[in-house]
Amino acid sequence: MAWQWFHRLGSPRWFYEKTTPWLPWLATLSIALIVTAAVWGLAFAPADFKQGNSYRIIYIHVPAAFLALAGYYIMAISGAVGLIWKMKLPFMVMKSAAPIGALLTFVSLVTGSIWGKPTWGTWWEWDARITSMLILFFLYLGMIALQQAFQHRDTADKASAVLALVGMVNIPIIYKSVDWWNTLHQPATIKFTSKSSIDPSMLYPLLTMVIGFYVFYALVLLLNTRVEILRRENRTQWVNDLISTTNKRA
Amino acid sequence: MRDNSPAASLLGGFIASFRRDLLIAARHKAELTNPLVFFLIAVTLIPLGVSPEKTVLALLAPGIVWVMALLATLLSLDGLFRSDYDDGSLEQMLISPQSLYFTVMAKVLVHWLVSGLPVTLLAPVLGLMLSLPIEGYLPLLASLALGTASMSLIGAVGAALTVSLRKGGLLLSLIVMPLYIPVLIFGASAVQTAVQGGAIGMQLAVLGAFLALAIVLAPIAALGALRISTNG
Numbered sequence: 514m515a516w517q518w519f520h521r522l523g524s525p526r527w528f529y530e531k532t533t534p535w536l537p538w539l540a541t542l543s544i545a546l547i548v549t550a551a552v553w554g555l556a557f558a559p560a561d562f563k564q565g566n567s568y569r570i571i572y573i574h575v576p577a578a579f580l581a582l583a584g585y586y587i588m589a590i591s592g593a594v595g596l597i598w599k600m601k602l603p604f605m606v607m608k609s610a611a612p613i614g615a616l617l618t619f620v621s622l623v624t625g626s627i628w629g630k631p632t633w634g635t636w637w638e639w640d641a642r643i644t645s646m647l648i649l650f651f652l653y654l655g656m657i658a659l660q661q662a663f664q665h666r667d668t669a670d671k672a673s674a675v676l677a678l679v680g681m682v683n684i685p686i687i688y689k690s691v692d693w694w695n696t697l698h699q700p701a702t703i704k705f706t707s708k709s710s711i712d713p714s715m716l717y718p719l720l721t722m723v724i725g726f727y728v729f730y731a732l733v734l735l736l737n738t739r740v741e742i743l744r745r746e747n748r749t750q751w752v753n754d755l756i757s758t759t760n761k762r763a
Numbered sequence: 764m765r766d767n768s769p770a771a772s773l774l775g776g777f778i779a780s781f782r783r784d785l786l787i788a789a790r791h792k793a794e795l796t797n798p799l800v801f802f803l804i805a806v807t808l809i810p811l812g813v814s815p816e817k818t819v820l821a822l823l824a825p826g827i828v829w830v831m832a833l834l835a836t837l838l839s840l841d842g843l844f845r846s847d848y849d850d851g852s853l854e855q856m857l858i859s860p861q862s863l864y865f866t867v868m869a870k871v872l873v874h875w876l877v878s879g880l881p882v883t884l885l886a887p888v889l890g891l892m893l894s895l896p897i898e899g900y901l902p903l904l905a906s907l908a909l910g911t912a913s914m915s916l917i918g919a920v921g922a923a924l925t926v927s928l929r930k931g932g933l934l935l936s937l938i939v940m941p942l943y944i945p946v947l948i949f950g951a952s953a954v955q956t957a958v959q960g961g962a963i964g965m966q967l968a969v970l971g972a973f974l975a976l977a978i979v980l981a982p983i984a985a986l987g988a989l990r991i992s993t994n995g
Contacts, residue, residue, distance in 0.1 A: 648941050655938035662928050671991040672924045676938055679920055679984050683942050686973075690945035697952065 523600045525742040526751050532735055539732040546725030554718035561715075567631040570624050572719060576726035578621035578642075581649060582684075584614030584730065588656070589681035592674030602738075604670035605745065607677065608660060609737035613730065615653035622646055641695035645688050652680045666745070776861035777869050784873040787846070794842060798878050799885055802835040806889045817894045824893035825903070825954035831889075832882050832907055833943055836914045839878040840939065841932045843870060843922040844989065853926075854993050867982040867989070871919045879911030895958070902957035902967075909970040910950040916974075916981035917942050923988035946973055 521527045554572040561568040588610035595603035625643060626636050637643070659676055663669035711719070746752050788795060809827050810820060847853040856866050886907050887900050895903070921939035925931030953966035 648944055651937075651941040655941065658934055658937055659924065662925070662931070662934050668927065668991055668994070672988065675920070675984060675988050675991065676924060679942065682980065683945075686945050687941070690948045694948045694952065 522602050523598075525602050525605065525746055526749070528602055529739055529742050532739065536732070536735065539728055539735070543725055543729035543732055546721055546728060550718050550722035550725050554715075554722060558715050558718050559712070564632055567628065568715075570628045571715075572722045574621055574624040574628060575719060576723045577617045577624065578646065579723055580726055580730050581614055581618040581621050581646065583727075584610055584617060585649065585652065585677075585684065586681065587734075588614060589674075589677040592677040596671060596674045596678075601745070602742075604674065605741040606734065606738050607674060608670070609734055609741050611653060611656045611660060611673075613733055613737065615650065615657060617730075618646060618650040618653055622650060639695070639698070641692045644695065645691045648687055648691065649684070652684075656680070772860075773862055773865055776859075777865040780856070780861075780866045781869040781873060784870055785876070788873055788877045794839070795877050795881070798835040798839045799881050801838055802831055802882055802885060803889065805831045805834065806893065809893070820893045821896055821958075824890055824895040825899060825958060826951045827893060828886050828889055828895070828903065829907070829910075829947060829951040829954065832886060832911065833914065833947055835882050836878055836911055837918065837936050837939060837943075839874070840915075840918040840922045841925075841935055843874050843919060844926045845922075848926045848992070853989065857990060857993060863986045863989070864982050867919060867923075867985050868978075871915050871982065871985075874919070875912050875915040879915050880908070883907040883911055895954075898960065899954050899958045902953045902963050905967055906950040906953040906963075906970060909967065909974050910946045913946050913970070913974045913977045914943055916977035917946075919985040920981055920988055923985040923992060925992075926989070927992040946970065949973070 521531075550572065555569055558569070560566050588607050591603040591607040591610065594600065595607060622643070625646070629638055629643075630636050656673055656676060660669050660673045663672060743752055743755075806827060809823070813819065813823070844853060847856070857863065859866075883904060886903050890900060890903055918935075918939050921935045921942075924938070925935045928934065949966045949969045953963045953970070956966065957963050
């Protein structure tokens with residue numbers, strides 16, 4: 514009985530209908546959290562005594578970077594579930610997660626670059642974290658490219674799931690390597706890693722923002738997956754029924 | 764008389780596909796030399812594009828030779844399973860009772876013998892042209908030998924994933940290159956450290972660890988990918 518929910522996940526229709534009532538809740542919660550954290554972080558949190566107000570970009574940069582990495586694991590684990598249990602739904606989640614993750618990685622790179630200009634005096638620095646994020650971005654782009662290259666959907670799903678798993682095994686190795694490489698070449702001017710202690714008055718809005726981003730991520734992933742479900746199941750009866758009832762209501 | 768014991772058939776299958784692939788490679792001599800010519804031309808572009816100054820080149824040499832070697836191996840990857848896929852022998856291998864792990868292993872080994880190894884052996888000559896200091900040559904050979912082997916193995920996964928695509932070459936480079944980064948970091952660093960007079964035991968050990976890991980995992984991922992590519 515405990516595993517019943519898992520078996521039900523085999524049905525995209527069940528998932529679609531189950532998640533419909535979640536959407537307004539997730540939307541409300543994510544907007545509330547993000548707005549609260551943004552106002553709190555941008556207006557009420559104290560300015561940094563070294564960086565002034567420019568540090569406030571952290572409230573976008575850090576949550577985006579967190580989710581960029583977490584998103585890869587979500588994608589890879591969905592792919593693995595799809596490969597192991599031969600279910601349709603996880604592949605749809607995997608496919609939906611790729612562009613979101615790529616976008617979040619891009620956002621964290623861009624905000625990092627904007628943050629770097631006033632702080633370090635440069636738009637780009639071959640810092641370990643920046644470089645790892647860039648490589649993560651490449652991994653996402655590879656996933657998307659492979660996903661789109663196949664004409665046959667089943668093959669595309671399985672092949673990109675394998676690639677995601679290979680990437681997942683490699684991410685820790687890549688991170689450690691880049692970290693080691695960077696300490697070897699560390700320019701003396703930048704001390705990004707030593708600035709780890711953050712004051713609670715800045716930390717709490719940041720944590721709120723991180724949670725808000727997680728909820729928002731869940732919402733966007735759900736929406737993308739639902740679109741993917743409709744697209745793939747568009748020849749089934751329940752999707753047609755859904756479309757006709759929606760049209761009637763409109 | 765035939766020996767039907769499992770161990771003998773494993774080894775037999777490995778040797779048979781190894782000899783077959785080596786023979787095919789030997790009969791396509793142009794494909795053998797192409798990565799080497801690419802390697803040579805690409806390295807030649809650097810002094811022309813950057814500077815022929817000896818001090819500048821010596822500084823860049825470890826990185827340049829390593830990056831170009833990486834690209835040369837990458838370019839030869841596309842053919843790894845291509846011809847077998849096109850003429851259907853890949854499907855025969857997949858349904859044969861032989862362990863596919865060893866078949867993939869044999870193919871990758873041949874690929875390394877005809878691309879990674881020649882690139883490694885040519886590298887000192889290019890190092891000479893880039894006025895690489897004398898301390899760098901042995902580390903260059905050692906790191907490239909270990910590194911190109913890992914790259915052949917990792918690349919096999921990418922080649923297996925893209926084998927059913929007609930224009931998979933560029934895509935293959937796209938998905939495999941990020942995975943090559945750790946190998947590049949430690950490989951180039953071994954040469955650089957040696958030139959600066961440091962000990963390189965650690966870098967070579969890490970490259971060896973990558974290779975060991977790749978030998979265990981990469982063929983499994985590659986054969987999974989081959990099954991997917993042929994079913995599609």
